[in-house]
Amino acid sequence: MSLHDPARPSEESPAERVFAARAGDLFQLLRDGRPWTRAELAGTTGLARSTVAGRVDLLMHSGFVVSVGEALSSGGRPPSRFAFHPRARTILAADVGASHVRVALTDLGGSVLAEERAQWPVSDGPEAVLGHVVDTCGRLMAEAGCPPERLAGIGIGLPGPVEHATGRPVKPPIMPGWDGFDVVGFVQAAFAVPVLVDNDVNIMALGERAGFWPDVEDLLFVKVATGIGSGIISSGQLQRGADGTAGDLGHVRVARGEGVVCRCGNTGCLEAIASGAAVARALAAEGVAVASGAEVIALAAGGSLPAVQALRQAGRDIGEVLATCVNLLNPSVIVIGGSMAAAGEHIMAGVREVVYHRSPPLATTNLRVVLSRAGERAAVMGASQLVSQHVLSPAGIEAALAGSAVGVG
Amino acid sequence: MSLHDPARPSEESPAERVFAARAGDLFQLLRDGRPWTRAELAGTTGLARSTVAGRVDLLMHSGFVVSVGEALSSGGRPPSRFAFHPRARTILAADVGASHVRVALTDLGGSVLAEERAQWPVSDGPEAVLGHVVDTCGRLMAEAGCPPERLAGIGIGLPGPVEHATGRPVKPPIMPGWDGFDVVGFVQAAFAVPVLVDNDVNIMALGERAGFWPDVEDLLFVKVATGIGSGIISSGQLQRGADGTAGDLGHVRVARGEGVVCRCGNTGCLEAIASGAAVARALAAEGVAVASGAEVIALAAGGSLPAVQALRQAGRDIGEVLATCVNLLNPSVIVIGGSMAAAGEHIMAGVREVVYHRSPPLATTNLRVVLSRAGERAAVMGASQLVSQHVLSPAGIEAALAGSAVGVG
Secondary structure (H helix, E strand, O other): OOOOOOOOOOOOOHHHHHOOOOHHHHHHHHOOOOOEEHHHHHHHHOOOHHHHHHHHHHHHHHOOEEEEEEOOOOOOOOOEEEEEOHHHOEEEEEEEOOOEEEEEEEEOOOOEEEEEEEEOOHHHOHHHHHHHHHHHHHHHHHHOOOOHHHEEEEEEEEOOOEEOOOOEEOOOOOOOOOOOOOHHHHHHOOOOOOEEEEEHHHHHHHHHHHHHOOOOOOEEEEEEOOOEEEEEEEOOEEEOOOOOOOOOHHHOEOHHHOOOEOOOOOEOEOHHHHOHHHHHHHHHHOOOOOOOHHHHHHHHHOOOHHHHHHHHHHHHHHHHHHHHHHHHHOOOEEEEEOHHHHHOHHHHHHHHHHHHHHOOHHHHOOOEEEEOOOHHHHHHHHHHHHHHHHHOOHHHHHHHHHOOOOOOO | OOOOOOOOOOOOOHHHHHOOOOHHHHHHHHOOOOOEEHHHHHHHHOOOHHHHHHHHHHHHHHOOEEEEEEOOOOOOOOOEEEEEOHHHOEEEEEEEOOOEEEEEEEEOOOOEEEEEEEEOOHHHOHHHHHHHHHHHHHHHHHHOOOOHHHEEEEEEEEOOOEEOOOOEEOOOOOOOOOOOOOHHHHHHOOOOOOEEEEEHHHHHHHHHHHHHOOOOOOEEEEEEOOOEEEEEEEOOEEEOOOOOOOOOHHHOEOHHHOOOEOOOOOEOEOHHHHOHHHHHHHHHHOOOOOOOHHHHHHHHHOOOHHHHHHHHHHHHHHHHHHHHHHHHHOOOEEEEEOHHHHHOHHHHHHHHHHHHHHOOHHHHOOOEEEEOOOHHHHHHHHHHHHHHHHHOOHHHHHHHHHOOOOOOO
């Protein structure tokens, strides 16, 4: 595994697909978490028993697979069972937001083992923010007694467009000093492991799906906060588009935004009328004393009718764009997350009202529009998922086996 | 290969992926069309030379692979070279439109060997229309001297929503009598081969990409005709969505459509103001004597200013929705096809004007908006592609090898 080129695990060349019966390929069966006997593995794959035995030995030596007791037998010595061991390695997952940094230590299954959150403005620039991330990573590892060789990789979410192949931010609007910065190189100077970087909304979509909708193939995760964006999962795969900008909901034009200037320079963008900041601005202009989306939510919780109405209208505006998303993408689940999701039903009612009115019946029969369940942890869960997809892929496992084998403590 | 369950070739289970080094897997390397020696195949895959030799023999016996001469050698007997033989099997590809049926006989590479087109209203119902398709298929096969055992499969495009897994139309608006009809069963009563059915716009996207944009991973094909729809290819894969309705552009709301009632029952849909029929209606209301989109195009070609202006405005309206598509999907190529694409630059100028004005700079830097090059053949090319993806997949090749081997004539 090259440190500088963490290719997406799903992109296997024909040569990689044909060069199989490797331990990394066999491991894909074991990823389902249930215990397998050698005979079951041989029966399912058609591989020779001796080949299976050798591969299982390799995987056990590496720690990725452990013996989990014995199966029932019709006679003779009962066969051993083997299963994926998520604690074989750890992952560091960092969620860099506009004004905070959250770092979590997880296992390969995405379970959070330790976590730290700090206020930290992304506008401090990459060295300061990533320096803090690296420090926190080291501290979490040390506190958990996790030796460096147990670290499988680091996943990082950033609040702006990222060129996924290189991990470099691309003209991020709210991240001064970050454009083109070598995030991977900076972090790898401290930790010599694969480092995968993506935009925060993309990894929130991955995290929400991995944690709560593992069987859903078409999911749209919408983040409503200071800005508005989305992460698109189609056919079970995160879709980044040709330049990594897919899912950019915030700058879709909506009718009610006519004439309202957006920070992107265009007029009529969804974000200019329905983000947390925009809702607060609109209420303030009506004479209600609010300075942020969070304050609007607090007012609404206290029963303020103007605040409730403003949130519901923001929901309708978001719903207008989501109705278009339903036409185009036909997801079965739309998840609303981000800080404004704390407004709960005030926003959801508006969203559902428009989506179910505007979208074609065939596309809404099985559609669910729900609040995020991962909540504040969606991004670190997704960053962990980004890494586990990479290191548990056939190529990732092979690379781990070729490197130093690590026993399970 | 089950006749009744033509699963998508991309959906391989982990067991299928691990059970490799089969001939069908090895064949994936040969699909690139260039000649390979056994040594090159062994070197690239890591398989034993003897294993490669056995697999190549199987593939040659089936006809999928042929010897294509000898490679240069540094001494001794020059090694043989092998390559994919697209003529090993044929495919029947049917494009059922609102008022026409086109059937083509192609090879496995999508080259059209014979073709027939007839006027035939889809509203005649499935037995009549598919009866004609089956008759034409038989005739094309007979005329080409193609024995039944050489037929790899049949692909069919229909002008309405199709449940891809079963091939049954789902509440298609312009296809009376087709709702839930067992298209696959009907056709398989005449030809015992895999039958794959999809909506026409999806297969037009597949055909356009296979023929002209094979290296483009994110492509949007927009059909502008009596209706408006699109086929979405993201990450190199056709995206159908959770219920098979993805790409439904025609019923996205646009500002200028405010108050205009669409045949779907909603108001403000793109299709209600920018389809061929809608443009003709609008011009007729202004006193210009036109009855169809084709007549509008003819007028514009003759220099009629109102016709030119109406087409350009339709382009702008389509562009408004495409700008949203660029935000959401970030394609690198948008192809405009369907009968109204014959309006050429009159429509394209309007589309480009709005797309490049509204879409984010990062997403349009590498974006091309082009006219369809496959033209009237896009659908049969796509229907052929649907079948070849299926039968040339690892599982498809294995199934063919397990069945009766067919030599190359």
